[in-house]
Amino acid sequence: MTQEELKKSFRDEFNEDNKNTTISNMLNNKYSISYTIDVKPDPNDPNQTEEMAEKIAKQLASKYNLFNNQIATIPEKKDDDKKINYNNIENYFNKYLDHKINIEKRSISSKKSYISSFYYLKFFSNNETIYNFAFFKQFQKNLMIIPSNMSKFKKFEKLKIDEIEKIYKIENFETLSNKTINNHLVNISNFFDDLVYNEIIETNHVKKVKKLEEEESEKIAYSKDDLIKIFNSDIEQELKQFCKVALYTGARIGEIANIKKDDIDFKENIIKINGTKTKNANRIMPISPHILNILKDRIKINKGQFLFFQDNNVDRIGKILNRRLNKIIIEDVKSFHSFRKNFSQEILKTNAEEHTRKYLMGHSLNKDITHKIYNQNQMNMNKLFECINSIIFNEIEKNYNNNILDLPNLSF
Numbered sequence: 279m280t281q282e283e284l285k286k287s288f289r290d291e292f293n294e295d296n297k298n299t300t301i302s303n304m305l306n307n308k309y310s311i312s313y314t315i316d317v318k319p320d321p322n323d324p325n326q327t328e329e330m331a332e333k334i335a336k337q338l339a340s341k342y343n344l345f346n347n348q349i350a351t352i353p354e355k356k357d358d359d360k361k362i363n364y365n366n367i368e369n370y371f372n373k374y375l376d377h378k379i380n381i382e383k384r385s386i387s388s389k390k391s392y393i394s395s396f397y398y399l400k401f402f403s404n405n406e407t408i409y410n411f412a413f414f415k416q417f418q419k420n421l422m423i424i425p426s427n428m429s430k431f432k433k434f435e436k437l438k439i440d441e442i443e444k445i446y447k448i449e450n451f452e453t454l455s456n457k458t459i460n461n462h463l464v465n466i467s468n469f470f471d472d473l474v475y476n477e478i479i480e481t482n483h484v485k486k487v488k489k490l491e492e493e494e495s496e497k498i499a500y501s502k503d504d505l506i507k508i509f510n511s512d513i514e515q516e517l518k519q520f521c522k523v524a525l526y527t528g529a530r531i532g533e534i535a536n537i538k539k540d541d542i543d544f545k546e547n548i549i550k551i552n553g554t555k556t557k558n559a560n561r562i563m564p565i566s567p568h569i570l571n572i573l574k575d576r577i578k579i580n581k582g583q584f585l586f587f588q589d590n591n592v593d594r595i596g597k598i599l600n601r602r603l604n605k606i607i608i609e610d611v612k613s614f615h616s617f618r619k620n621f622s623q624e625i626l627k628t629n630a631e632e633h634t635r636k637y638l639m640g641h642s643l644n645k646d647i648t649h650k651i652y653n654q655n656q657m658n659m660n661k662l663f664e665c666i667n668s669i670i671f672n673e674i675e676k677n678y679n680n681n682i683l684d685l686p687n688l689s690f
Contacts, residue, residue: 361479364403371396374472387601395465398424402439409470411483414463418487421459426452456490463487464593498611499619502673509674513602519572520586520599521617525671526566527551528621528639531599531614533559535590538583542573547663549573551640559640564659564666568675621669630665634658638665 362370375392378384402420407413420439437445454462467484474482500508505525509518523534533551541550542565553559565573576585584590599614618639625635 362409362473364400364405364407367403367409368396368400370473370478371469374469377472391461392465392469395462396469398462399466401428409483411486414466414484414487418459418463418490421454421462422490423453426454426458455492457492460489460492461593463489496611497613497615497619499623500607500612500616504607504612504616505620505671505674507606508603511606513606516586517599517602519576520595521603521614522572522674523569524614524617525620525674526569526666526669527563528618528625529563530618530640531596532592533640535584535586535592535595537585539577539580539585540583542577542585544574553640561637561640562659562662563638564663566666566669568670620671624669624671625665628665628668630661634661634665638662 375389378392379389398421399417402417403409423439423443425442463484467482470479470482470484473479508521511518520534523529524531527534527549529551533553536552537549541552542548543550544565547565547570549563549565551559551561551563553561573585580586580588582588587595596614603612603614622639625638628635630638
């Protein structure tokens with residue numbers, strides 16, 4: 279397609295009777311291009327339409343190196359993108375939801391979460407929607423400027439995103455958090471993964487959308503009374519073991535979920551921790567004597583390659599863990615991450631040097647010049663063992679039962 283042909287197609291589109299067709303939607307639906315513009319031409323003003331078509335054609339021509347009527351390299355829509363559309367996507371979603379609830383036995387709260395995510399997907403869809411990468415990239419942007427409780431207000435139901443954005447600039451209402459937006463995209467991505475698995479479509483375009491950076495709320499450590507309540511509670515034994523490993527390693531939830539049986543060396547008495555934040559977080563942890571039996575039991579009990587659970591779905595594990603913990607300790611500033619805070623406080627009480635403490639916490643050592651020069655980034659294992667072996671949470675060791683071989687395994 280040449281630049282002149284491109285301009286003509288825009289001009290024809292603007293002159294159609296459908297006054298609700300925005301330039302952004304037209305570019306997305308026809309050319310799979312994510313292009314946002316705040317205005318649309320007045321259909322009664324031919325000059326304005328011509329100017330707008332000329333402007334967009336030039337901008338896209340420049341973006342795709344389209345000069346002197348060379349052929350544009352604008353991606354065409356694939357037939358695969360068209361298999362799912364506004365009219366049939368709800369039927370596919372209902373089948374997916376039915377499988378999740380009745381076969382996988384997901385909770386009522388999970389069901390509400392899936393439905394909420396699909397509500398937004400439908401809200402920003404129409405008969406012309408193609409569920410490609412351009413759509414989902416724009417979908418993420420749309421979620422960033424809508425009210426956090428939009429579904430409760432009827433005034434938003436028939437508004438378009440540019441109209442909602444104007445209201446936002448005036449009312450400055452509370453919007454969805456980045457974490458909530460990421461969760462919605464995860465739910466939708468899981469749905470589209472199911473469509474790929476069932477050979478309805480070939481590609482899950484949601485996975486290409488970059489995750490938004492989440493602001494982590496500052497968590498505080500659990501008190502001694504908190505720890506006693508948690509480890510004397512009736513939460514599933516596997517979750518309790520997971521928490522105790524966190525308490526004696528300071529490892530993040532994703533790091534523990536990713537521990538494989540092969541990462542544990544009982545001969546050397548060490549665990550290989552694969553960092554989830556950066557490669558610098560990869561580390562070798564001495565095994566605390568207070569979790570040794572747990573690790574041995576987990577290897578005997580758990581099926582598959584991982585130490586905990588049947589898979590390492592971190593999002594699902596995190597939700598279940600924090601849901602259980604929040605029922606025991608009802609404080610917003612405390613969560614699973616608090617175990618890491620407890621560990622951090624305990625290693626501060628030891629005689630360990632700063633770079634040893636930083637290493638055990640999975641923090642970067644790049645700025646530790648002394649350590650870099652004299653140790654060539656090789657940690658002194660004796661110092662690591664000395665630090666770990668000096669840590670003990672007496673409040674839970676008195677009553678905690680390490681022998682759990684006769685207890686059922688938690689599966690999800």
